[in-house]
Structures are given as C-alpha cells and as structure tokens.
Amino acid sequence: MKPSVIIVACDMLLATGLKRLIQDAFSLSPRIIDDISKPMLLDDFDHIITTPDDFVANLSLLLPRKAQCIIFSYSPLGADGIRFIPRTAPESVIINQLRDYILTPKKPQAQKNALSMREIDVLRLVASGLTNKEIADALCISVNTVLTHRKNISAKLGIKSVSGLSLYAMMNGIIHPYH
Amino acid sequence: MTLITPESKLSQVILSNEPSIVTVINRFGISLGVGDASIAEICAQRNIDKDFFTAILNTYTNEDYFPQRILSSSNIHTLINYLFSTNAYYEHFLLPNVERHFNLLVSRAKEPNGNIALMLQFFNEVQQEIASRIHNDRTSLFPAIMAGNAHCATPQQLMDIDANIEDKISDLVNMLVVHFSGDYDQNLGLAVYITIHNLKKDINNDNRIRKRILYPLYLSNNRTTAE
Numbered sequence: 425m426k427p428s429v430i431i432v433a434c435d436m437l438l439a440t441g442l443k444r445l446i447q448d449a450f451s452l453s454p455r456i457i458d459d460i461s462k463p464m465l466l467d468d469f470d471h472i473i474t475t476p477d478d479f480v481a482n483l484s485l486l487l488p489r490k491a492q493c494i495i496f497s498y499s500p501l502g503a504d505g506i507r508f509i510p511r512t513a514p515e516s517v518i519i520n521q522l523r524d525y526i527l528t529p530k531k532p533q534a535q536k537n538a539l540s541m542r543e544i545d546v547l548r549l550v551a552s553g554l555t556n557k558e559i560a561d562a563l564c565i566s567v568n569t570v571l572t573h574r575k576n577i578s579a580k581l582g583i584k585s586v587s588g589l590s591l592y593a594m595m596n597g598i599i600h601p602y603h
Numbered sequence: 604m605t606l607i608t609p610e611s612k613l614s615q616v617i618l619s620n621e622p623s624i625v626t627v628i629n630r631f632g633i634s635l636g637v638g639d640a641s642i643a644e645i646c647a648q649r650n651i652d653k654d655f656f657t658a659i660l661n662t663y664t665n666e667d668y669f670p671q672r673i674l675s676s677s678n679i680h681t682l683i684n685y686l687f688s689t690n691a692y693y694e695h696f697l698l699p700n701v702e703r704h705f706n707l708l709v710s711r712a713k714e715p716n717g718n719i720a721l722m723l724q725f726f727n728e729v730q731q732e733i734a735s736r737i738h739n740d741r742t743s744l745f746p747a748i749m750a751g752n753a754h755c756a757t758p759q760q761l762m763d764i765d766a767n768i769e770d771k772i773s774d775l776v777n778m779l780v781v782h783f784s785g786d787y788d789q790n791l792g793l794a795v796y797i798t799i800h801n802l803k804k805d806i807n808n809d810n811r812i813r814k815r816i817l818y819p820l821y822l823s824n825n826r827t828t829a830e
Contacts, residue, residue, distance in 0.1 A: 520718065524784045582781055585767070588774030591725045592782060595718050 427526050429454035430466065432474040432482065442473060442496065449519045450526065460485050466492070471526055473509075494525050510597025517597055539580060544598060546573040550586060551593035606668070607660045609643035609653040616642070620664050623801060627663050627808075630688035631656060655681050662815060663808045669815055679820055683745050686817065689809055690737045697805065698730050701798045708791040718784060722775065726799070729771045733806075736764060748821050758818035765810040772803045 429446060431454050433439040439456045446454050454473070457465075460482050466472060466489055476497045479486050486493055494507045509521045539547065542563075549559045556574075560567045578584050583592055593599045607616050614637050617625060625635065631651055646653035655678050658670035705723045712719055744761070747754040756764075779796050 517718075520784050520786075523786070582777040583774045584770040585774050587725060587728055587771060588778065591721055591774075591778060594721050595778075595782060595784075 426452060427470040428452075428468065429471045429473060429526060430469040431456045432458075432460060432472055432478050432486070434458045434478060434481075435475065438475070438496075445515070445519065446522065446526075449522065452526070494522075512600070513597040521597070539577060543573050543577050543580075546570060547577055547589060547593055548598050550574065550577075551590040551599045553586075607642070607657050607664065609641065609646070609657055611642055611657075612639060613637045613642050613645055614639060616660065623804060624660070624663060626692060626805070627659065630685055630692060652678060652681050655685075658816070659685060659812065662812050666811070679748060682816060682820065683749055686740065686745070686809075686813075689805075690740060693733060693802075693805075694737060697798075697802050698733065701726060701795070701802055702730065704791060704795045704798050708787060708795050711788045711791060712786065719787060722778060722783075725771075725775060725778075729768065729775065732764075732768050732771070736768065748817075754821075758822060761818065762810075762814055765813060769803075769807055769810055772799065772806055775799055776803050 429452055431439045431442055433442075433456070436456075436458065439458070443454050443456055446452050455469070460466065466485065470492065471494055472486065472489060472492045473494045473496060474482075474486065476495060479493065479495060490506050494509060496509045496511055498511050507525050509518055509525075513521070545563060546559060549562055554562065556567050556570045559570045563570075577589065581589070581592055583589050590599070613628070613633075617628070617637070628637075632649065633645065637645065640648075642657060643653050645651075646656050661668040662670060705719075705726055709719050709723055744754050744756070776796070776799055779792075779799065783792070
C-alpha cells in the first residue's frame, strides 16, 4: 500500500512545488492544506510535511503528531526526533531524503541516535574546519563541553574522523558540499 | 582461538579461516594448491622463516596475539619484505578494486546521487593518505630501518598516522552501513561494501603487525645502535 502524505503550509507556492516534486519522484498525490480545521484529518495520513512557521502555528495539533511530521526548513529541527529536510539542499538531496522518510519503513533506532540541536551546531562547526577552541568561542561554551559534544556525536553516528563527520554533514544538508 | 604453529597443516589453516588469509600467504610467494604439507615443510622448501611466517598468520587471525619470539633484529629484512608485499597488494589490487567498484556505482546510479559522489570523494582522500604512507615507507622509513638508522618520525607519530587511516576507513564502512541512502544499483552497493570491508580488515591487521612487530623492532634496533 502506498504511503499517504499531506502538506500543511500557508505558502501555496512552496506547497505546490513540493507536491509536484513528490508526484514526479514517487508517483504519490499529496494533499495540500493551509488551515487545519479538522484535526482528525491528520490521522488519515502517514506523513505530514510542513514548515517551521506552520508547525508553530498549529503546535497543539502537530506536536502530539510529531512522529508523522517532516519539517521542510533552513535549519534542522531534529532535536525531538522530528524529521527534517534542508530547504536549501539540491533537488536530488531533497528527493533522497524524502524517499528515506516516505518510502522506507520507520526505524525507531534512528530516532534514538538523532543528534540534539546543540550537537548539530557543533557538528556544523567541526565540519567547517573550526578548532575546539574556535567552536567553544563561537557557541559561548567551554572547550570541555565541545569535547563532550564531539564524543557524543561520534558515539551516535559511529564516525570518528573530522573528514567523516564533514561527509555526514554534507550528506544530511547540515553544511553545503562546497562549503 | 587455536594458535597456528609450524606443525599446522597450511591447507587446514586456510580452510579454517576467512578466505582473505590466502592474500597474506600469497605475500610470501605461496599460492593456492598448497598440498598436504605442514607449515614447517613448506617454509623449508621456500626458505621462509617458519617462526616469522606463523607469527604473521597468528597476528592476522588473532587480534589478541602478541608475537614475542620473533622480536629479534635478524627478522627485520623478512618483515620489511613482507610489508613491501603488503603495500604492493594495496597499490595494485585492493585500492584500485575499491575505486573501480565505486566509479561503477556512481556511473550506474539511476539518478544523480550526490551521496555516492561525496563518499567516493572521501574514499579518494583515504586512498591518498594510504598512498602517502606507502611512499614514506618506500623512500624513508623502510630504508632507515634496514640500515639501522633513526627515522625522523617517532613510533608514536607513525602509529598516529596508522590510526588516522584506520579511523577513516572505519568511518567509510559505517557511512555505507548506517547512513547510505538514495537510488543505486544494489549489487554494486554491496560490492563496494565488501571491497571496502576487505580493505578495512587488511589495514587493521597491517597496523597491528606494525604496532606489535615493526615499531618494537625499530626501537630495539635504535637502542642497540645507540649503545
């Protein structure tokens, strides 16, 4: 059975573009809605694609359904296990990410190892080539805290080298490949 | 795990271990079709130091093995020759093999897959670091050890280079297993994984041999020269 998708977004241009992308890439017909007047409607869909603004505007309805949500935004909101697609990523990356989320069965273990917002901040700076001291200064934290974050990031991702972390950051839209 | 001894039959050693052990035996000039002879008999025929040969096989098959008996300078030429053969195996077989499979995976992707191209780029970086270590071995480290001279890098610095290469290959394997995504040829994806996994296993074993045999021998030689 094909997965069902709903796009919750006030920005119709964005919603239409996403719908077209999903139609072309996966032969699915997502529904678009700009106002959630019938909350029960959401439970009929496997995945809810939305933006940070629309998520916040409908917080009371979407937060309990965060496991269904995919946030299409400029920066990751994966802290609480909410799936994220980088808005500035190339189309192929967006399609790949959507494929993972929509067509691949959910993997509960992946959520367990999701990076926190702070870890994503640290990862972005590590991947950009900053030293521990520079990262500490940029985030106003101690070098020891940076080291702890780095240790946790490596443990969660199973990646030890800076090059490997940079590759992960590029593959997941945390930094741009040509950064 | 049972230790391999000079009395062990080489055919049994091959059959009871992973197939990759054949590539190690091959570095001593021994090919498949080993017959029913023991390691001691085969080594005597080919003028190979049987203790050194078994120490290498035990280090390769058993991560906890520490070869104390061969820590003598008389084995240094045998060891260096073995490491030269190992480097040649990386240069002429393992690395080109991974690269060939990776390039095929990129070229046969059903749609442009940025992830595969990025991983290939990462592999190329690792490949360059291995090539650089091989160059350093050939032009600087091995000649210095053979001549009993000190090398500009300390064993710790050399071990750091080894560990860095090991970490990056391990990252590459993890990226493939845990984080790989997109539409790609499944068979080629599997082939890339198997070839990189083989590279990882061999590099880890090679690093273990360097750490447990080469660098201690190098240190002990330097101490003797200094005295």
